Amino acid sequence: MAKITMREAISQALWEEMERDERVFILGEEVGVWGGTYAVTKGFYDHFGEKRVRDTPISEAAIIGAAIGSAMTGLRPVAEMMTINFAFSAFDHIVNEAAKLHYMFGGQFKVPLVIRAPGGGGRQLGATHSQTPDAIFAHFPGLKVVAPGTPEDAKGLLKAAIRSDDPVLFIEHATLYQVRGEVPEGDYTVPIGKSKIQRPGKDVTLITYSKMLELSTKAAEQLALEGIEVEIVDLRSLRPLDMEPVLESFKKTNRAVIVEEGWRSFGVGSEVAARIYEEAFDYADAPIKRVAQKEVPLPYNRTLEQMALPQVDDIVKAVKEVL
Amino acid sequence: MADVVSMPKLGFDMAEGTLVRWVRAEGETIAKSSVLAEIETDKATVEVESAYEGVVLRQLVKEGDIVPVNTPIAIIGAAGEAVDLKALGLQAAAGAEAAPAAVSAPAKAAETRPAASIDDKQAPRDVFIQPSEEEALMPEGVRVSPLARRMAKEGGIDLRKVKGSGPYGRIVKADIEAYWEAAPKVEERAVMPAGETVRLERQVDQVVSLSRLRSAIGRRMVEAKQQVPHFYVTHEYNMTALMALRKQINGYVSEQEKISVNDFIVKAAALALRVFPNLNASLDEKKNEVVRHGSIHVGVAVAVENGLLTVVCREADRKPLRQIAVEVKAMVGRVQAGKVRPEDIEGSTFSTSNLGMFDVEHFIAIINPPEAAILAIGSVKEVPVVENGEVKPGMRMKATLSVDHRVSDGVEAARFLQELAKYLEEPLRLLV
Numbered sequence: 061m062a063k064i065t066m067r068e069a070i071s072q073a074l075w076e077e078m079e080r081d082e083r084v085f086i087l088g089e090e091v092g093v094w095g096g097t098y099a100v101t102k103g104f105y106d107h108f109g110e111k112r113v114r115d116t117p118i119s120e121a122a123i124i125g126a127a128i129g130s131a132m133t134g135l136r137p138v139a140e141m142m143t144i145n146f147a148f149s150a151f152d153h154i155v156n157e158a159a160k161l162h163y164m165f166g167g168q169f170k171v172p173l174v175i176r177a178p179g180g181g182g183r184q185l186g187a188t189h190s191q192t193p194d195a196i197f198a199h200f201p202g203l204k205v206v207a208p209g210t211p212e213d214a215k216g217l218l219k220a221a222i223r224s225d226d227p228v229l230f231i232e233h234a235t236l237y238q239v240r241g242e243v244p245e246g247d248y249t250v251p252i253g254k255s256k257i258q259r260p261g262k263d264v265t266l267i268t269y270s271k272m273l274e275l276s277t278k279a280a281e282q283l284a285l286e287g288i289e290v291e292i293v294d295l296r297s298l299r300p301l302d303m304e305p306v307l308e309s310f311k312k313t314n315r316a317v318i319v320e321e322g323w324r325s326f327g328v329g330s331e332v333a334a335r336i337y338e339e340a341f342d343y344a345d346a347p348i349k350r351v352a353q354k355e356v357p358l359p360y361n362r363t364l365e366q367m368a369l370p371q372v373d374d375i376v377k378a379v380k381e382v383l
Numbered sequence: 384m385a386d387v388v389s390m391p392k393l394g395f396d397m398a399e400g401t402l403v404r405w406v407r408a409e410g411e412t413i414a415k416s417s418v419l420a421e422i423e424t425d426k427a428t429v430e431v432e433s434a435y436e437g438v439v440l441r442q443l444v445k446e447g448d449i450v451p452v453n454t455p456i457a458i459i460g461a462a463g464e465a466v467d468l469k470a471l472g473l474q475a476a477a478g479a480e481a482a483p484a485a486v487s488a489p490a491k492a493a494e495t496r497p498a499a500s501i502d503d504k505q506a507p508r509d510v511f512i513q514p515s516e517e518e519a520l521m522p523e524g525v526r527v528s529p530l531a532r533r534m535a536k537e538g539g540i541d542l543r544k545v546k547g548s549g550p551y552g553r554i555v556k557a558d559i560e561a562y563w564e565a566a567p568k569v570e571e572r573a574v575m576p577a578g579e580t581v582r583l584e585r586q587v588d589q590v591v592s593l594s595r596l597r598s599a600i601g602r603r604m605v606e607a608k609q610q611v612p613h614f615y616v617t618h619e620y621n622m623t624a625l626m627a628l629r630k631q632i633n634g635y636v637s638e639q640e641k642i643s644v645n646d647f648i649v650k651a652a653a654l655a656l657r658v659f660p661n662l663n664a665s666l667d668e669k670k671n672e673v674v675r676h677g678s679i680h681v682g683v684a685v686a687v688e689n690g691l692l693t694v695v696c697r698e699a700d701r702k703p704l705r706q707i708a709v710e711v712k713a714m715v716g717r718v719q720a721g722k723v724r725p726e727d728i729e730g731s732t733f734s735t736s737n738l739g740m741f742d743v744e745h746f747i748a749i750i751n752p753p754e755a756a757i758l759a760i761g762s763v764k765e766v767p768v769v770e771n772g773e774v775k776p777g778m779r780m781k782a783t784l785s786v787d788h789r790v791s792d793g794v795e796a797a798r799f800l801q802e803l804a805k806y807l808e809e810p811l812r813l814l815v
């Protein structure tokens with residue numbers, strides 16, 4: 061298998077889907093002539109032309125609104141938010157229109173829309189441009205939310221998202237674009253709503269996704285040196301949330317740590333922990349721990365920013381606390 | 384100081400017992416391990432032994448009282464010793480004497496703490512969590528993980544006797560496991576009848592995960608038993624001639640070519656199926672059709688560790704017995720060596736299952752879908768048979784055909800078994 065970057069994996073998925081299905085088109089700020097803020101769509105404009113790779117005005121509400129309309133009338137738009145922080149400007153369109161139209165019109169319309177949105181902190185972009193609001197979007201039924209942690213999953217999930225008849229928010233992590241990983245040759249998809257065991261172990265279940273998969277894996281490698289075998293479950297999709305592998309793993313290890321980049325309160329960890337307690341209380345041998353971002357607007361200063369974000373050491377410490 | 388005897392727990396599900404009779408009255412002396420009282424549980428009446436030697440100072444419950452397990456029932460000490468319920472931690476239970484009906488509530492209060500001080504000195508492995516002020520606020524005074532609590536409940540372990548190694552002394556899974564290791568024997572000794580030396584040890588349940596093969600068998604059999612309407616017809620065969628013929632043939636051939644009783648049956652069943660193609664068939668429910676297979680591939684069930692597989696003797700009606708014997712033997716060998724090939728186990732059109740080597744009179748098998756029938760074969764036995772009004776020894780074997788009633792009926796099944804008799808009872812037909 062070829063080792064490629066996350067950026068290349070996402071780019072390949074878009075390219076292949078546009079070649080496969082002429083209804084697929086891209087719209088967003090600077091996606092065309094410039095090639096995308098994170099260079100994901102470089103070369104697309106020249107190859108597919110301005111009709112299928114559309115530069116838009118700086119108005120997220122207009123981007124998502126246009127995308128919803130075209131999706132309802134038969135196209136399959138892939139809208140790019142320059143960052144997920146800007147998606148708040150289109151929040152009403154995303155959660156009140158895209159997520160609900162199919163239901164409010166009795167199934168007469170489908171909204172096969174993909175919104176790509178890079179998120180996450182760690183690049184000194186300040187409090188308003190560094191957020192991880194995944195849980196907010198995952199709160200809404202009708203909207204699928206996926207957030208891959210490996211190039212393989214990114215490519216397969218994006219293809220599945222484009223082929224899905226439901227609106228999908230596809231969350232990329234701004235610091236993962238250069239991460240390399242093996243990606244299968246040829247056309248494949250990864251099903252939305254399936255968690256995956258990324259690393260087997262028997263002592264503690266570590267539940268995570270996206271960027272935190274990378275940190276969790278490093279923590280697991282450190283802990284392995286001390287003879288602690290961590291099992292990592294990568295959620296990959298937040299809605300639908302697949303708890304099967306989580307519960308199966310927890311019933312084996314009896315201990316869990318949930319690692320997310322977003323804030324702890326009302327977060328992914330809260331949801332996963334609650335579900336474990338609801339469905340596997342009698343298997344708990346220790347209280348479940350959450351590792352998350354400190355509850356502050358993320359600082360710009362590099363040292364402070366790193367202090368506020370979850371680190372490998374925090375994960376190692378949390379694992380030891382539940383052992 | 385005096386000792387307390389409590390209502391023993393005699394089974395996982397025992398919650399209370401009736402004190403039927405006091406064997407030793409207050410003031411009487413009692414030897415260690417002699418009978419103090421009789422109690423009745425849901426299942427039986429048993430005797431409660433005293434774990435202590437001395438005088439019965441006080442009976443805390445009356446005959447006929449229903450007493451929750453672990454509730455103190457008597458105090459044993461030195462003659463003339465004053466009974467200080469408070470010192471024994473039984474203050475609350477004092478009221479129980481006067482009002483036995485109210486026994487459970489005060490006894491429960493007594494249950495939590497006092498038992499500790501009593502058992503402490505006699506059993507060093509029984510380490511108790513010293514209740515700090517904070518812990519005194521916890522329910523039952525014990526911190527325990529949900530998993531450990533469940534394990535203790537299932538194992539009938541008194542959590543107050545387990546030392547917790549987790550944060551704040553929390554009892555966790557490892558502590559329950561360590562407790563099992565250290566103390567596999569439980570308090571049954573206290574209730575064994577006098578003079579009895581048998582010790583009842585707590586037997587731990589063994590939990591075995593289903594293998595993939597077992598799961599697959601399970602799924603298929605549930606499907607078959609639920610969806611295929613089975614009926615069964617049994618026939619008894621005279622095997623005298625076949626057994627003699629087999630002995631004769633096996634005298635001529637090499638070890639590798641020796642023919643088993645089952646090889647004869649495979650061949651005989653295949654030839655009988657030629658006459659009854661409707662039983663060499665599969666039902667296609669979607670199309671509402673029965674597919675009568677052109678070829679006769681006879682499956683033979685083979686036991687493997689923790690399951691079974693069916694090896695397939697293809698075109699069994701057209702092969703000589705020796706070839707059937709050699710092929711089946713080779714396939715069974717591969718199955719048992721874990722080197723089975725797909726073609727060994729796929730494509731049977733009719734199955735046989737033979738438990739003859741295990742001294743089985745007869746049994747019935749579950750159909751292997753989508754086949755229409757399966758033949759279950761019992762042992763060849765020497766039995767008394769009646770011939771012309773005389774009882775004589777004879778060789779007999781019973782076989783039971785299970786049939787899918789959607790495909791066939793009893794008469795056809797019975798006729799098939801008669802056709803099979805032609806070959807099994809006149810086995811030279813198998814050779815020509």
